[in-house]
Amino acid sequence: MTINSSGNTTNALAGDLGQIARLRSSASNDPRAAVKEASKQFEAIFMQQMLKGMRDANATMSPGTLDNAGTKMGTEMLDQQFAKEMTGRAGGLAELIEKQLSRQMGDPVSTMASEAAANPAKPEPKATSFLGRMFSSDKAAAKAAEKPISLEGREKQVDFLKRHEDAAKAAEASTGIPATFMMAQAAHESGWGRREIKNADGSTAHNVFGIKAGPGWKGATTDVVTTEVIGGQARKVVAKFRAYASYEESFKDYANMMKNNPRYAKVVENSESVHGFAKGLQRAGYATDPQYADKLTRMINTTLRLQRATA
Structure with a gap:
């Protein structure tokens, strides 16, 4: 059971465990809706198990002559849909679960x-x-x-988040890192798009995460003057950065790096909290700035507030 853009559920089979990742994804943007749908999903699984128990008891007392693997699968799918139709009713189990979780979340x-x-x-x-x-x-x-945030004078920031939302959600599905966190990091690295890395001809390199091109990088690159903290001193150096054909490629490459580079394994593991994500990146050496985690935490804070204000 998933949440689409209008907040309604899809017609996926009740109890489909493949929907859990999408529920987790929606929780970062709309936790209340995610709790509601998770409660329905739990009730559907409960109802399905109850129906299964009833059928098993009936089959034990009066076994059918036509029972086989095919009819058993069809019966299970039918029970899934029966369970789906029976969930979400007023006064039901889902409503009780939702109320309990809402109290735990708190306002x-x-x-x-x-x-x-x-x-x-x-x-x-x-x-x-x-x-x-x-x-x-x-x-x-x-x-x-x-705290609420005013949108006055923040049009470019809102536009930045909308522009990269789809690519960030795709990266979230791949890594488990909340899309909000990644958009905030991209905003921090690129100054909300104002300080994007440029190619030699002045065009954008679409590298919103400031990822450098190491010896193993086989794609396009661009040389850029950047600031690095070396021996506690900020210094200007020329570094080689990766260049992409689109922002989607930038988010995809970032996701691949987070998933496949052992250096960032702890970042992915601790990405359920802002503190764990930001501190993890600093410990992994994502940037030389000793204040990187604090700055990124503030940027995620701002991004979350902007998302709530524009929801």
């Missing part, structure tokens, strides 16, 4: 305000929302990510 604004009114002498409670958990140990960043 930081209303929850903190009500608790403060009821217990004015108590210290401010920590954030328990989806974004709060994503930022994990960085409490200041978690609180900042919850």
Whole structure:
């Protein structure tokens, strides 16, 4: 059961485990909708197992003469669809699960305000929302990510996110790294597209992640003057960077690097939280800037707020 652009579910078979990755993908952009669909998926699996148990009990008491592998498969598929049609009803199991998960996610604004009114002498409670958990140990960043943001004067930033959204989602499906995190990193590396790496003729190299061309790179390259921190000192150096034919190629190459380079294995493993992702990249040596993780965390914070404001 998946979520399409309008928020409705597709007609995929109930209990299809292949949909879990897409539910996880949608959670980074719309956690509430993802919880609703995950609750329905769980109820569908439960109903399917209940139907299966009933059929198995009936078959034990009165076995059918026409039972075979083909009819068994057809019956299982029919049960899947029966389960799908029976889920999501008012007062059902999915509604109970959704309410429980929603309480665990919390609404930081209303929850903190009500608790403060009821217990004015108590210290401010920590954030328990989806974004709060994503930022994990960085409490200041978690609180900042919850604040609304004005879109005034941010048209280019919004356009940057819309331009790269599809490529980022494709990379997310490949790596498991949230699309939001990758778009934020691309925004940080390219200055929201204002400082893109250029080819010798002035055209864009489409390299929004600032990936350099090592000895093993067989594709096009471009030489660029960049700033590196060497021995604690910022220095201007000429470096060879990868050049792509499109932004989609840039995101795809980034995804391949994250998946296949052992150096970034921990980054992918810890990409469920902003803190783990940003710190992982710095530890892996993605950039020489000693403040890289902090800067990237702030950029992801801004990107999340922009996405909520434009949703």
